[in-house]
Amino acid sequence: MKFDCIIIGSGLAGIWCAKFLNEAGLSTLIITKKQVWDCNSFYAQGGVTIANDENDVPLHIEDTLKAGSFHNKKEAVKILSESSLKLIKELSTYGFRFDPGVTKEGAHSIPRVYHKGGDATGREIHKFLFQKDKSFFIDEALVFDILIENNIAYGVSVLHKNSQYNIYSNNIIIATGGIGALYKYDTNARTIAGEMQGLAIEKGITLKDMEMTQFHPTVFIEMKFSQKLLITEALRGEGAHVVDENGKRFLFEYDKRGELASRDVVSRAIFLHQQKGHKVYLDVSMFDEEFFKKRFPTIYNKLKDYGINVPYEPIPISPAFHYIMGGIEVDLNSKVKNFKNLYAIGEVSNTGVHGANRLASNSLLECFVFAKRAAEEIIKNNFKTNSKNFPITTEKLFKNDDKKYKNMLREHMWKNVGIIRTEKGLKEALNFIENSLDKVGRMAKLRFLTAREIVKSALARKESLGAHYRID
């Protein structure tokens, strides 16, 4: 089997990239680990940031840079914001329309976040785009290798229906998302495990800013599934209060912006308040029930299932791992450094737009903008690989104790590589990771390699910056 393009991952970045490749007549195969919707894009609630008009571009850029502690790549941020201006027209020409009105989220100076289906933005966009997608498609297929020689990617190895085989292509696009499963508490889809970042390390591909991991401040963690329920930032943007068991809005003790401070600030404040023995809640009692139900239907229904009578009863919340700003280093056209035909798009990539912390709702926008740029670059380059056959790795993909080690990793990452970091804790995590690497199968090993890179980067950055917070 040989295609013009293989896209690994069926999230928004992958599917949006496929749209342009298909329109250009390139044969495109999307490979995805589980079901098509089993991705973070499907669970996105708040929305997509789109600059209001040309006058808003400088302010959107400034908000993005401020949230990212000015660690961002300015050129990439400019492209992000300027390209957003065309997105509404592009989507509506394709047949997709957002809900009327825009909302404001934490650290945005003005309202500019578009949503759909109330708090079901990701689900609605993803469903719409997938229904129109014309790619070849394999689900329940796990990519466990990328076949590389002399800086050219020739194809991938997949495990599909209990058999392992190679698929070849002229271009490979990695769109495998973030790293949620590395942390004990996380908001991510169950398929998001950071394996491709580990594979990148194995292949000598550069990762950047891996210490920059974002924790979402308002997550309902009292549920049995490993994926915890995110309580969208839009709620705080629209007036919800973070309070403790005494009803006190304690965030103002940490930052004068209170609920509207950036994610890292709010997460740290909640974490520190919890460490002082307090319980933390999101008070949504100021919302009318009918409005709440219509505007935030996912949250309303899920919390009712867990016996929380919103909006009358406060929602118990805690921070949880949410998003990684770091990833595979790419240029402004999403091409992996030193490669002729390898691309990374969406959360797995590091375009530089988010810097040390991501501005809320900038990641779906990044998927749209940089996935399209990747497609345009691929179409322009028209790169062809020679026919070549690669052997399949003989490494065992899974071992008996993988689950045990993966759970221990999740504990270590949460405790030692979380919201507040110290050299002692980071070294403890590093020690555990290095001693575990040869005990697990290949797929778990790839996760461990990613985790090791996060820890090493966190150790190397001795000062606090953005989402990376060192108390020593």
Ligand SMILES: Cc1cc2nc3c(=O)[nH]c(=O)nc-3n(C[C@H](O)[C@H](O)[C@H](O)COP(=O)(O)OP(=O)(O)OC[C@H]3O[C@@H](n4cnc5c(N)ncnc54)[C@H](O)[C@@H]3O)c2cc1C
């Ligand atoms: C609960 C939640 C709410 C969010 N809300 C917002 C929001 O409102 N606005 C915003 O901008 N951002 C939001 N985000 C972040 C945003 O959703 C993600 O950053 C974005 O969707 C990532 O898209 P992606 O296409 O890069 O990856 P994903 O959508 O995560 O897709 C990754 C794909 O790769 C596949 N995959 C992974 N590994 C393999 C493998 N080894 N083999 C084969 N396939 C593989 C997965 O199965 C999946 O299909 C939210 C995230 C979460 C978790």
